[in-house]
Amino acid sequence: MARKRTVTSILRTHVGVVPHRAKSPKYAEIHSRLQGAEVGVSVCPYCAVGCSQLVYHRDGKLLSIEGNYESFINGGTLCPKGSATYGLVVNPRRVTTVKYRAPGSDHWEEKPLDWAMERIAQLVKTTRDATYVHQTPDGRTVNRTTCIAHLGGATLDNEENYLIKKLFGAGLGMVYIENQARI
Numbered sequence: 001m002a003r004k005r006t007v008t009s010i011l012r013t014h015v016g017v018v019p020h021r022a023k024s025p026k027y028a029e030i031h032s033r034l035q036g037a038e039v040g041v042s043v044c045p046y047c048a049v050g051c052s053q054l055v056y057h058r059d060g061k062l063l064s065i066e067g068n069y070e071s072f073i074n075g076g077t078l079c080p081k082g083s084a085t086y087g088l089v090v091n092p093r094r095v096t097t098v099k100y101r102a103p104g105s106d107h108w109e110e111k112p113l114d115w116a117m118e119r120i121a122q123l124v125k126t127t128r129d130a131t132y133v134h135q136t137p138d139g140r141t142v143n144r145t146t147c148i149a150h151l152g153g154a155t156l157d158n159e160e161n162y163l164i165k166k167l168f169g170a171g172l173g174m175v176y177i178e179n180q181a182r183i
């Protein structure tokens, strides 16, 4: 009967004596930079594949973002773009405030978020009031405006897209609602 050979026995035959659990003192002191870190589960902010990510952090500081090996979508992997998510979060040049360029202006201004939300709401109302169509010239009821559009991003989930469709379509009468749907 053939004896089952282990990796250690094969090495012993071909290389020589193999110490049990060989480990140098220096090696024994080395540990992962993520050792003891807390980890949260997130989703890649980029495309419609929706890869799961593990977000490692310690003392409120982000350490690393890696592929979630428990995900049935990406199985621990991330594409080059998803792998750069850490760089997106910690990049000091990341834009984190509202930038506004007035009509005819050649430069951007910084504005408070509340100001931007109010302005968007007012422009939506003004445009909808001015362009809403109840009936087409041949008498068909349409109750719509074709002068406002919505373009969603890949991080919007099913529930958010449901609400967007409900508010913008049924509520405001918008026709052009597009998204990169996923999760």
Ligand code: SF4
Residues within 6 Å of the ligand: 044, 045, 046, 047, 048, 049, 050, 051, 074, 077, 078, 079, 080, 081, 082, 083
């Ligand atoms: S890791 Fe790559 S493939 Fe996966 S969601 Fe992010 S961008 Fe898409």
